[in-house]
Amino acid sequence: DAAAGTYAWTVPDAIDTDIKVRVSDASDSSVSDASDANFTVKGALTLTAPNGGESWIVGSSHNITWTRTGSIANVELRYSVDGGTGYDYVIVASTDASLLTYAWTIPDEIGATVKVKVTNVDDTSVYDTSNSNFKIVGSLVVTAPNGGEEWTVGTSENVTWTVTGSISNVKIDYSVNSGSTYPNAVVASTAAAGLSYAWTIP
Numbered sequence: 001d002a003a004a005g006t007y008a009w010t011v012p013d014a015i016d017t018d019i020k021v022r023v024s025d026a027s028d029s030s031v032s033d034a035s036d037a038n039f040t041v042k043g044a045l046t047l048t049a050p051n052g053g054e055s056w057i058v059g060s061s062h063n064i065t066w067t068r069t070g071s072i073a074n075v076e077l078r079y080s081v082d083g084g085t086g087y088d089y090v091i092v093a094s095t096d097a098s099l100l101t102y103a104w105t106i107p108d109e110i111g112a113t114v115k116v117k118v119t120n121v122d123d124t125s126v127y128d129t130s131n132s133n134f135k136i137v138g139s140l141v142v143t144a145p146n147g148g149e150e151w152t153v154g155t156s157e158n159v160t161w162t163v164t165g166s167i168s169n170v171k172i173d174y175s176v177n178s179g180s181t182y183p184n185a186v187v188a189s190t191a192a193a194g195l196s197y198a199w200t201i202p
Helices: none
Strands: 016-019 022-025 028-034 039-041 044-049 055-057 061-069 074-080 089-096 101-105 111-120 123-129 134-137 139-144 156-164 169-174 184-191 196-200
Touching: 044 111, 061 074, 061 111, 089 101, 156 169, 184 196
Parallel strands: 044 123, 055 134
Antiparallel strands: 016 039, 022 028, 044 061, 061 101, 074 089, 074 111, 111 123, 111 134, 139 156, 156 196, 169 184
């Protein structure tokens, strides 16, 4: 009986599906055996950002980043708005995997259950996703009053703002302590797209 032997092999960067190994007698190459069937050597991908907990604003630019093991040539990037149930939205169909980063302009998909997926274009079984959800949020900028105004009690003045993202409604409050707290309601809800609200000054 031939002695059973093992050898710890560090798998090389030989990504392919047609791999076999042959073992030969070191002193007589006519004595050998090879794998009965092909096996596969795969690379690996790890998504490093966004990896969960981030809050990214619609229209801003953020880097999606990953690491790779092996000579994976290109990756596809997609995102999910349902916590990873489906990655229905393509960010980029193919980008150079060796760059390890892609600048993403955040879409108007406001929500708290967003994830990103990075996939090897040549082998879709090699992928990674955000470990947990991150948020896409809109933004608001108050344009009036913005400081220095003098508004008289009982007059009607326009509170105005700009909006980024598909924010449906806004709530307007005012502070009498330089913004430490906002306990006073102007209106509980008004259409964000109106960009203005006529306020009767109390």
